Amino acid sequence: MARRFWITGLALAGAIGVGGLWARQRACRYEPLCHLVRLNLLGFTAFGGKPAPTAQIVLFGDSRAAAWPAPAGFAIANRGLPGLTSTQARFRYRWDVSPLKPTLVIVQVGVNDLTALGFGHAEERIMQTMVTNLGAIVNEARNDGSRVILATIFGRSPNDYERRDPETAQIQAAIEQVNRTIRAMAAPDVLIFDSAAMLADESGYVAERYQDDLLHINAAGYRILNEALGNLLAEQLRR
Structure with a gap:
């Protein structure tokens, strides 16, 4: 009887420990971002409030855009801001991009919206809001006379542990659904840059050789x- 008690206790402790590690992993990943969003909702301190006078090409979006180096031979004004959501990007466009009077605007934004699905938020509402925001950004660019290079949202880069999490598959499915909508936004002044397809492995996630x-x-x-x-x-x- 005592042995059974100890075995049950050890199993329960193990389950609690695994659950705690999972919770800590998610908290360590998202808690700093949550604080950043609360303290600096629209990124007022970004770029020092003094954009360059003009730029022929602008790269605009979230941390994926912020870390994106310019291709060799091109001067690109990077207006990527870590933690940016599509709603924030929609409101920031007039501050960060329009004053530069670009010919081309490369837009990479949206993954921060879709990662919220892992916290039990309304999936359809988030995706619809994101698509609406992307459409508004495209219209802002059109009003400025800029052409848009709209990048699809490349998938996440989960390890084997995270791939077993049902929320990972949920978020990946949402990314693929939104990307179908993005591809359908192609127009003479809106070019689709399919970054998702370029980076994906056969599962649809980012290939391991490209993961950070x-x-x-x-x-x-x-x-x-x-x-x-x-x-x-x-x-x-x-x-």
Whole structure:
């Protein structure tokens, strides 16, 4: 009887320990971001409030955009802001991009909206809001006379432990659904840059050789993107 008690106790303790590690992993990943959003909701302190006078090409979006180096031979004003959601991007566009009067605007934003699905938020509402915001950003660019290069949202980079989490599959499915909508937004002045397809493995997640952490890619991933982006920029600027 005592042995059974101890075995049950050890099993319960193990389950609690695994659960605690999982909770700590998620908290360590998202808690700093939550504080950043609360303290600086629209990123008022970004870029010092003094944008460059003009820029022919602007890269705009979240941390994935912020970490994206310019392809060789191109000068790009980077207006990426870590933690940015599509709603924040929609309101920031007039401050960060419009004053630069760009010919081309590369937009990479949305993954921060969709990671919220892992916290039990309303899936359809979040995706619809995000698509609406992307449409508003495209319209802002059109009003400025800019052409848009709209990047699809590349998937996450989960390890084997995280792949077993049902929420990981839920978020990945949402990313794929939104990307179908993004691809359908193609127009003469809206070019689709399919970064998701360029980086994905057969499962749809970011291939391991391009992974940096759960949300970001490494230098090899950006090199792959820039090979295609450089060609696209050269073609567009020749116009």
